[in-house]
Amino acid sequence: MPVSEEGFAPVPPAAVPEEPRHTDFQLVRVKSTWCRIKKGEAISDSEDKITLSEAKIPDAQSTKEEDNDFKPCFPIPRRGECVSKSGISWTIEAPIYFCYKVVETYNILDPSNTTLLWGHITDPQQLELATSGKKRLRRFIVIDEVVDELYGSKVRQYFEENNVQHKILSLPTTEETKSMDLVLNILQEVQNFSIDRRTEPIIAIGGGVCLDIVGLAASLYRRRTPYIRVPTTLLSYVDASVGAKNGVNFLQCKNKLGGYTPPVASFLDRSFIQSIPRRHISNGLGEILKMALMKHKGLFDLLKSHGKYLLDTKFQSCSGSADHGDAALQTTRIAIETMLEELAPNLWEDDLDRLVDFGHLISPELEMRVLPSLMHGEAVNIDMAFMTYVAHTRGLLSAGEKEQIIQCMRGLELPVWHSGCSWALIKTALRERLKHSGGQPRMPLPTGLGVADIFNDTSEETLERAYKLWFIQISKKKKLLSAFALSTGEWHTAGETKMAQFTPVLPVNQGELQARAAEMAWAPPQGGLLGASPAWAAPSPPQGFQVGEASWEMEKPGGSQPFHHLLQPP
Numbered sequence: 001m002p003v004s005e006e007g008f009a010p011v012p013p014a015a016v017p018e019e020p021r022h023t024d025f026q027l028v029r030v031k032s033t034w035c036r037i038k039k040g041e042a043i044s045d046s047e048d049k050i051t052l053s054e055a056k057i058p059d060a061q062s063t064k065e066e067d068n069d070f071k072p073c074f075p076i077p078r079r080g081e082c083v084s085k086s087g088i089s090w091t092i093e094a095p096i097y098f099c100y101k102v103v104e105t106y107n108i109l110d111p112s113n114t115t116l117l118w119g120h121i122t123d124p125q126q127l128e129l130a131t132s133g134k135k136r137l138r139r140f141i142v143i144d145e146v147v148d149e150l151y152g153s154k155v156r157q158y159f160e161e162n163n164v165q166h167k168i169l170s171l172p173t174t175e176e177t178k179s180m181d182l183v184l185n186i187l188q189e190v191q192n193f194s195i196d197r198r199t200e201p202i203i204a205i206g207g208g209v210c211l212d213i214v215g216l217a218a219s220l221y222r223r224r225t226p227y228i229r230v231p232t233t234l235l236s237y238v239d240a241s242v243g244a245k246n247g248v249n250f251l252q253c254k255n256k257l258g259g260y261t262p263p264v265a266s267f268l269d270r271s272f273i274q275s276i277p278r279r280h281i282s283n284g285l286g287e288i289l290k291m292a293l294m295k296h297k298g299l300f301d302l303l304k305s306h307g308k309y310l311l312d313t314k315f316q317s318c319s320g321s322a323d324h325g326d327a328a329l330q331t332t333r334i335a336i337e338t339m340l341e342e343l344a345p346n347l348w349e350d351d352l353d354r355l356v357d358f359g360h361l362i363s364p365e366l367e368m369r370v371l372p373s374l375m376h377g378e379a380v381n382i383d384m385a386f387m388t389y390v391a392h393t394r395g396l397l398s399a400g401e402k403e404q405i406i407q408c409m410r411g412l413e414l415p416v417w418h419s420g421c422s423w424a425l426i427k428t429a430l431r432e433r434l435k436h437s438g439g440q441p442r443m444p445l446p447t448g449l450g451v452a453d454i455f456n457d458t459s460e461e462t463l464e465r466a467y468k469l470w471f472i473q474i475s476k477k478k479k480l481l482s483a484f485a486l487s488t489g490e491w492h493t494a495g496e497t498k499m500a501q502f503t504p505v506l507p508v509n510q511g512e513l514q515a516r517a518a519e520m521a522w523a524p525p526q527g528g529l530l531g532a533s534p535a536w537a538a539p540s541p542p543q544g545f546q547v548g549e550a551s552w553e554m555e556k557p558g559g560s561q562p563f564h565h566l567l568q569p570p
C-alpha cells in the first residue's frame with residue numbers, strides 16, 4: 001500500500017490494498033496547552049479546567065510503516081501525521097462558528113433605544129459587563145452621504161445623548177465609488193480613531209453599497225473587526241443585511257473583491273425606507289420577488305396583490321388599511337426568513353447550487369456594462385425576466401404562469417427588458433458564470449409559481465429561442481425592424497459628421513439584415529457598413545425612423561459615447 005498517491009511505494013499487482021487506518025484526534029486544552037487525544041479516549045482526571053475543541057487533526061492516510069519501502073529521513077511520524085516522499089503533512093479540520101443577529105427594531109435613532117449600542121451582544125454576562133463598565137463608550141460610524149443629509153443630525157444627537165465618544169465618517173457610497181479606494185479611506189480613518197476591536201464595533205448606516213464597503217473594511221482591519229449594519233434602503237433591508245457577504249467592485253467587475261464575514265448584527269428599521277425614491281422601492285422589490293419566485297408562492301401572491309400599495313406607502317405600515325393587512329411587515333419578514341433559510345446553511349457558498357443566484361447570472365455583466373443606468377435590483381429583474389422566458393421555453397412554466405410573472409414585475413414597476421441586454425452580452429455573462437461555478441451553469445429556474453430548481457442542461461439553442469421570444473413579446477413593437485432597429489453601439493466622429501455605429505442585439509446574419517432593410521424600403525445610409533458585420537454607420541437616424549429610447553445628441557463631441565436606443569418605424 002503506497003504511502004501517498006504519487007505511487008512511489010511499489011505494490012505487488014495481486015496485493016489486496018490495505019484499508020488506511022482512520023483515527024480522529026481531537027484537541028483538548030488542559031491548563032493553557034492544547035494537545036491531541038484520540039477521539040473517545042478518556043481524559044485523565046484532573047482538577048484543571050478542560051476544554052474540548054471541535055477542531056480535529058484526522059489521521060486519514062498513514063499506514064503501517066513497516067510495509068513501506070520508503071524510509072523517511074525525518075523523525076518517525078507522530079499520530080495525526082502523514083508521511084510521503086515529499087515530507088510530512090497534517091490535515092486540519094477546524095469548524096469556524098459564526099453567530100450574528102438580524103434584529104427588526106423601531107425608532108433606532110431614538111436616544112432611549114439602546115439597540116444600536118448593545119443590541120449585538122447576545123451573552124447576558126457580557127452585556128452586564130459592557131453596560132456596567134466605567135469606560136466611556138466609543139463608536140466609529142460610516143454613513144452614506146445622502147443618508148447623512150437626511151438623518152445625520154439624529155445620528156449625532158443619538159450618540160451625544162448617550163455620551164458616546166464618536167466619529168462619523170460621511171462618504172459618497174455609490175456603485176461607481178464602490179471600490180478599494182473607499183475601503184482604504186475608511187481604514188485610514190479607523191486607524192486615526194484607534195478603536196478597540198474587541199468592544200467597539202464599526203457601524204455602517206446606508207444602502208447596500210455602504211454596507212458592503214464597510215463590511216470589507218471591517219473584515220480587513222486587524223484581520224476581523226466586528227461591525228454592525230443599519231440598512232437604509234429596501235434592497236439592503238431584505239438582502240445585503242441578512243447574509244455574510246461584503247465586497248467592492250474591481251477592474252469593472254461587480255463585487256470582485258470581498259469576503260464572507262458576517263456582521264455581529266444587522267439592525268433593521270423600516271422607517272428609513274420612507275425617504276427613498278419610488279424607483280428604489282421597486283429596486284428592493286426585485287430582490288424580494290426573487291425569493292418569491294424561487295420558494296414562496298404566498299410571497300408572490302402578496303406582491304401581486306399588494307405591490308402597488310407597498311410602492312405607494314413605501315413599506316410604512318399604515319393604520320386603517322385593513323385590506324392590505326400589514327403587507328409591509330409580512331413581505332419583509334417572509335423575504336428575510338426565506339433568504340436566511342438559503343444563506344445560513346451555506347454562508348461561505350461552498351455549495352454552488354444556490355437558488356438565491358436567480359437573477360444574478362446575467363445581471364452582474366449587464367449592471368456594470370450600463371452603469372449607472374440600472375440599479376442592482378433592476379438589473380436582477382431583467383435577468384429574472386429573461387430566465388422566466390428560458391423556463392417557459394424549456395416547458396417548466398406555462399404561458400399563463402410566465403405572463404403572471406411578467407405582469408407582477410410590471411406591477412412592481414420593474415424593468416423587464418433593457419436594450420443593453422444583447423444576446424452577445426448574455427453569452428458573455430454565461431461564459432463568465434461557468435468560470436466561477438465549477439464549470440456548470442447551475443441555473444436556477446422557476447418550475448412553477450414559488451417553486452424552482454437548478455439546471456445544468458439548458459442548451460444554447462433554447463436560450464436563443466427564449467431570447468427571441470422575450471424580445472418580440474416584451475418590446476411589443478411588432479413592426480420594428482428587429483434585426484437592426486434594436487441596437488446598441490457607439491458614437492464616433494468622422495470629420496465633421498457624427499456617426500453612429502449600430503450593432504444589432506439580435507443574432508442575425510448580414511443577409512437577414514439586408515432582407516429586412518429591403519422589406520422596410522430602407523437601404524443602409526451612405527457610408528455603408530462600418531466595422532465588422534453586422535454593423536451599420538449612419539450620420540442620423542434612418543429616414544422615417546424616430547428614436548424611441550435614449551438620445552441622439554452626442555454628449556462628448558470628438559469622443560465616443562456608448563448608447564443604447566430603439567428605433568421606431570414611422
Ligand SMILES: NC(=O)c1ccc[n+]([C@@H]2O[C@H](COP(=O)([O-])OP(=O)(O)OC[C@H]3O[C@@H](n4cnc5c(N)ncnc54)[C@H](O)[C@@H]3O)[C@@H](O)[C@H]2O)c1
Binds near residue numbers: 232240
Ligand atoms: N452583501 C450582500 O449580500 C448584498 C446583497 C444584495 C446587494 N448587495 C449590494 O448592494 C448594492 C445595492 O444596494 P442599494 O440598492 O441599497 O443601493 P445604494 O447603496 O447605492 O443606495 C442607493 C441610493 O440610495 C441613497 N439612499 C440610501 N438610503 C437612503 C434613504 N433612507 N433615503 C434616501 N436615499 C437613500 C444612497 O445615497 C444611494 O444613492 C449593490 O452594490 C449590491 O452589490 C449586496
Ligand SMILES: [Zn+2]
Binds near residue numbers: 239376380
Ligand atoms: Zn442581488
